[in-house]
Amino acid sequence: MKAFLSPPYMNGDDERKLVAQAFDSNYIAPCGPMVDALEREAAARFGFDGALATVSGTMALDLLSRALDIKPGDAVIASDLTFIASVAPFVDRGATPIFVDADPATWCMDVSLAARALESHPRVRALIATDLYGQSCDIDALADLCLARGVYLIVDAAESVGATYRGRPAGKGAWAAVHSLNGNKIITSGGGGLLLTDDPDLLALCRKLAGQAREPVPWYEHNRLGTHGRLGNVPAAIGLAQLRHLDEALRDKQRVWDDWLARLPEWATPMPTADYGVPNRWLTVVTLTGRDPLQAVAALAGGGFESRPLWKPMHLQPVFRDAPAFLSGVDDALFAHGLCLPSGRGLTPELMDEAIALLEALPC
Numbered sequence: 145m146k147a148f149l150s151p152p153y154m155n156g157d158d159e160r161k162l163v164a165q166a167f168d169s170n171y172i173a174p175c176g177p178m179v180d181a182l183e184r185e186a187a188a189r190f191g192f193d194g195a196l197a198t199v200s201g202t203m204a205l206d207l208l209s210r211a212l213d214i215k216p217g218d219a220v221i222a223s224d225l226t227f228i229a230s231v232a233p234f235v236d237r238g239a240t241p242i243f244v245d246a247d248p249a250t251w252c253m254d255v256s257l258a259a260r261a262l263e264s265h266p267r268v269r270a271l272i273a274t275d276l277y278g279q280s281c282d283i284d285a286l287a288d289l290c291l292a293r294g295v296y297l298i299v300d301a302a303e304s305v306g307a308t309y310r311g312r313p314a315g316k317g318a319w320a321a322v323h324s325l326n327g328n329k330i331i332t333s334g335g336g337g338l339l340l341t342d343d344p345d346l347l348a349l350c351r352k353l354a355g356q357a358r359e360p361v362p363w364y365e366h367n368r369l370g371t372h373g374r375l376g377n378v379p380a381a382i383g384l385a386q387l388r389h390l391d392e393a394l395r396d397k398q399r400v401w402d403d404w405l406a407r408l409p410e411w412a413t414p415m416p417t418a419d420y421g422v423p424n425r426w427l428t429v430v431t432l433t434g435r436d437p438l439q440a441v442a443a444l445a446g447g448g449f450e451s452r453p454l455w456k457p458m459h460l461q462p463v464f465r466d467a468p469a470f471l472s473g474v475d476d477a478l479f480a481h482g483l484c485l486p487s488g489r490g491l492t493p494e495l496m497d498e499a500i501a502l503l504e505a506l507p508c
């Protein structure tokens with residue numbers, strides 16, 4: 145493979161040095177100085193009062209579903225165009241997911257459809273809006289809707305680490321936001337996540353639930369069920385070094401985006417940029433007119449380039465075939481025509497030219 149979709153990118157020896165420090169401290173455990181530093185620096189960088197480092201972004205969402213004590217009979221509103229991890233933890237606990245189509249101007253949750261979805265069920269507990277491909281959802285508008293109905297707003301900001309919305313970090317303004325530090329995201333701990341919130345009670349509860357809901361007594365005492373969700377000190381060292389280089393990652397991703405845009409044929413249209421924020425350009429995503437994205441994926445793969453269709457919308461997933469959904473056709477069209485281009489930080493203009501030549505040879 146000449147170019148993966150979104151490979152990890154290490155900053156010289158910095159990650160390795162912090163991992164060595166973690167080894168020297170002998171905190172080869174799900175706690176330690178690297179975890180503490182990662183949580184402290186992430187909260188500061190992303191403008192939240194507190195952060196909890198978790199084994200994955202999915203786990204951070206799972207902890208929120210536990211903190212809300214989601215039960216059968218509850219419902220959650222969620223973006224239809226997303227990765228299944230946004231909703232799987234909530235559905236697993238018995239909630240009915242209600243999916244909401246995307247706004248064509250942002251590819252994130254359509255606010256007016258969300259308003260209708262909120263009225264459609266008597267027990268909506270949370271609204272989980274995804275920041276798609278590094279672009280923030282319209283947090284203020286969604287927060288207003290949620291506030292009026294006593295619904296918790298969660299931003300699945302797994303893909304938008306480092307993005308901003310009206311000058312604020314992604315997810316800020318929600319009850320909680322979740323970042324992913326998975327290997328394919330803009331920064332990585334090899335696998336991990338961050339739960340961000342300004343609510344100290346929520347943070348304390350999630351921290352407790354991530355430690356099997358152990359009570360603060362000398363013996364193992366449990367009043368409720370938790371899980372084992374805390375990030376290890378060794379991966380936290382990788383994540384910490386990556387976090388300290390986030391600005392360079394953002395600069396590189398924007399460079400990759402700009403270089404792609406300078407080369408795209410006129411039948412490939414880049415994802416729109418919302419006027420309310422600055423995306424992190426995690427992936428360069430386009431829609432194709434008159435060309436088949438699956439043929440593009442195959443042609444690129446033949447030349448050593450990894451690419452992919454967009455997320456398959458949740459309302460098309462067999463596992464959610466009975467779920468209610470508020471649809472406008474936007475997600476269907478994006479799935480039918482969208483293509484995620486290889487977007488690694490090290491991707492060179494020369495390789496892009498090679499990939500573009502493969503795309504230009506596609507049949508109309």
Ligand SMILES: *Cc1c(COP(=O)(O)O)cnc(C)c1O
Pocket residue numbers: 200201202203226227229230274300302303323324325326336337
């Ligand atoms: C990556 C991702 C997640 C899950 O994060 P993991 O760290 O891989 O568990 C959740 N939601 C979205 C939208 C994602 O892209």
